[in-house]
Amino acid sequence: MLPGTLSIIFFGIEFFILVAVIIFNRKHPFFWSIAMMLVLLQLYQLAEFLICIGVNENITGKIAYTIITFLPPMGYFLSSKVVGWKFPDYWIGFAAATGFSLYYIVTPGSVVLDSCNPFYAVYSVHHSFYYGIYYMGILVYSIFFLAAHLIFRRNKVDRKSSLFVLIGYLSFLVPMYLMVWVDSYFATKVPSIMCKYALLLAVILGVFSFIKPKILETQTIEKKVE
Numbered sequence: 449m450l451p452g453t454l455s456i457i458f459f460g461i462e463f464f465i466l467v468a469v470i471i472f473n474r475k476h477p478f479f480w481s482i483a484m485m486l487v488l489l490q491l492y493q494l495a496e497f498l499i500c501i502g503v504n505e506n507i508t509g510k511i512a513y514t515i516i517t518f519l520p521p522m523g524y525f526l527s528s529k530v531v532g533w534k535f536p537d538y539w540i541g542f543a544a545a546t547g548f549s550l551y552y553i554v555t556p557g558s559v560v561l562d563s564c565n566p567f568y569a570v571y572s573v574h575h576s577f578y579y580g581i582y583y584m585g586i587l588v589y590s591i592f593f594l595a596a597h598l599i600f601r602r603n604k605v606d607r608k609s610s611l612f613v614l615i616g617y618l619s620f621l622v623p624m625y626l627m628v629w630v631d632s633y634f635a636t637k638v639p640s641i642m643c644k645y646a647l648l649l650a651v652i653l654g655v656f657s658f659i660k661p662k663i664l665e666t667q668t669i670e671k672k673v674e
Contacts, residue, residue, distance in 0.1 A: 449566035452500025455493045458647050462490035465654040473657040478609075481526040482653050488522060489650050491515050492643050500564035509559040509571065514549040516643060517579075520586035521545050523617070527590050530613050530661075531597040531605045541586050548579060568640040591617050609661045616652040620645035 466486040473479060495512035499505055521541030528538055551574075552558045558574040573579060594614040597605050624642045628635050 450501065451564040451566060452497040452569070453566040454568070454644060455497040455500065458644060459490050459493035459497065461647060462486055462493065462650045465650050466490065469654060469657045476657050477661055478526060478529060479657070481522070481529060482657050485519070485522055485526065485653055486650055488515055488519050489643070489646055492519075496564075496569050496640060496643075499561050500569055505561045509561050510553050513552050513559045513571070513573065513639075516639060517545045517549050517552075517583075518542070519646075520583055520590070523613075524586055524590045524593070527594050527610075527613055530609045531594065531601070533593075533597075544582055548582065551575075568637050568644060570637055571639060587617065587621060591621070606661050608659065609656070612652060612656040612659065616649045616656070619648035619652055623648075 466483065469476075469479070469482060469486065473482075476482065492512055492515045495508050495515060499508045499512060521538055521544070524541055525538040527533075555574065560572040562570040562572050564570070591614065594610055594617070598607060598610050598614070620642060623645050624638065627641065628638065634641060
């Protein structure tokens with residue numbers, strides 16, 4: 449198999465999911481958040497495929513990292529909307545993502561492809577320690593954020609929608625954690641491999657787009673009453 453084969457396969461699957469969401473579920477209350485998550489996931493897979501086949505590694509590497517840098521705040525944005533969180537603290541994550549992205553875009557050699565095989569790619573990235581704190585910090589915070597709302601505000605949130613998003617997070621983070629725990633060799637491959645596991649998140653988001661949230665059900669009932 450060519451280097452990046454799994455990336456282009458996953459791109460195709462995630463593109464199909466996005467098309468299905470656009471065709472059937474444009475009226476879903478969280479449509480734009482779901483669609484943006486799917487767009488970011490598939491664009492990363494496409495960028496990694498292009499890197500692996502040798503298409504201008506300097507540019508495509510920066511593009512790949514810029515794409516995945518916006519995934520955590522986008523996920524938290526969706527989480528906050530699902531539970532009806534009014535405080536717009538997600539802008540902190542987007543501001544941090546913009547800062548990291550601008551740095552990687554304008555700094556020569558800040559993202560370098562070390563190796564690539566059919567299953568994943570390995571990168572050398574400037575300030576990877578701080579980037580990892582940013583990235584995993586928002587992901588872990590989002591999980592606790594959703595769990596806290598499900599526990600302490602269970603009568604005020606749409607439990608079905610919240611659980612779907614929470615399961616989406618756990619679907620790719622848990623297997624990634626177990627993989628690194630079993631063999632620390634994979635610790636340096638986390639960005640690429642985690643985005644492969646995120647195919648499970650894409651599938652869950654696709655299914656979620658077919659689920660009518662309570663907010664939409666309530667609006668439908670109110671219209672019938674009127």
